[in-house]
Amino acid sequence: MSATVPSGSSGDPSHHWFQHTVFYEVLVRGFFDANDDGTGDLAGLRAKLDYLQWLGIDCLWLLPFNPSPMRDGGYDVSDFFQVHPDYGTIGDLVALVEDAHRRGIRVIADLVINHTSDQHPWFVESRSSRTNPKADWYVWNDDDKRWPEARVVFADVERSNWTFDDTRKQYYWHRFYSHQPDLNYDNPEVAEAMLEVVRFWLDLGLDGFRLDAVPYLFQRDGTSGEHLPETHAYVRRIRKQLDAEYPGRILLAEANGWPADVADYFGTGDECHLCFHFPLMPRLFTAVRREQRYPVTEILSQTPEIPDGCQWAIFLRNHDELTLEQVTDEERDYLFAEYAKDPRMKRHMGIGRRLAPLLDGDRRLAELLYALLLSLPGSPVVYYGDEILMGDNIYLGDRDSVRTPMQWSPDRNGGFSRADFARLYLPPLMDPVYGYGAVNVEAQMRNPGSFLHWLRGMLVQRRSLPVLGVGRMEVLDCPNPSILAFVRSGEVLEASIAAVPSTGQEPAVPVSTGQEPAVPVSTGQEPAVPGHRSQAVLCVHNLSRFAQPALLDLAPWEGMRPVEVLGRVPFPAVGAEPYPLALGPYGYSWFELSASVEPLGAQEP
């Protein structure tokens, strides 16, 4: 396996594993039920590691697994130091992490840092009086008038960020549901308590955290209460602890904002290792509906350079609604009109649907969007079930529409659980289009032409093109607005990137993909650093439902030969004129740019 050289960065390059990682976001509750009680659990997830290894993902991101009254999918934590009894024990978590590490798979988890459940003992104590030891662990006020500039995130269900507490006779502050009071980070005890939570899980072997709702940690008069300097200072404090005591573990920021604001969570390379690129996601959906590259290229042009040793995390769908917070009113109207034709599809400020139904089940579109996800700058995040193009259930409340059980087989309950149907945490899909009879892992594993096999093959290819991890990106000039073409280029290192860290057990085993990586293509350029070589990959995408011509300005690569990545098929060398290609409806191709200009026939199989 090759790895790119983190350009100019100091420190151990093995710690930059997250720049070359495909993440897999998994709902423990919804993945596999090992004890037949109707709810997925850690032992169930562990039992499916073979599948995840086969698929070729590099890191699991576990949605919250702490004890919780489950009024917000577990983002309402009632004990930060335990595992929800429905999911198993701390021992099960450790066993999962160790087994994953043995397979070369890392594991990160959500850290619900901003708030707790109102049933958390800290809040129960805090609300009990104005003088108890935890009285200032949450944000209290005598009236509900303070900080009017702070928007209400779930504006469709909450009227205010303040809720009156009858016992304490004061208002408490919450940026999300009223049952999720915000912690008071101005209190040093709170800041220290959350660092203790961080240490606790890292000591058990987790490889890092997604920092949930990180922009909201502090409140200040006259501000929106988002992205405040105090919040960044606290993130730096967590990072400092990781660098000092847990090198190689990562922080991933969930900060839904414009690229320039979000990029601040990288700091100068001293805050988060990764940040989700939220605004890119809706623009991918706009681009394929408008059949125009502009929405994507425009947001990329607004995306600042990020510090060395950092990375964007990019995604198509996740456990939340397809959020439309970071788009203009006009774009939002357009996306609602195109993708939420039934009002029941709307959730909060977005659309509560999965990838496949959003695309009307069009496999070509799903491939196109995944080809983009795997080649645009950033580490891709795959949402569980999307690898088999699972559907959703818009009749379920809140965001449960996209959190139904994983569909493993056509058996009872989709092979998810042997519990009685009535006991399942949510009903599996049973409709004729997306139900488990029609869409399931078993069938797709048996069918080499399935989307699952296609995606697995693409992950193999991506692994052989390390430049897709951190290479530069140049968007190519092309007169056809439906064509999105770019070149990813940079120097790559011919060595394995970091082995998964040991948690004191057997050494990590490299992931076997079952497929040989593609033979590297020489670009003929002298590497700037010994042991490295240059790599350049041309990625071309047709956003239109009709075949399209592409005339690409490849002047800087004149004389080189594009070699199609999947079949190693050599194409005519780049000449002085714009390079002509034809793409089928929603077509895409990746080419490695090679210095070899042997006659075409000589390279054909």
Ligand code: GLC
């Ligand atoms: C994040 C989570 C979302 C949750 C919210 C409040 O945005 O992704 O699911 O509801 O935080 O914790």
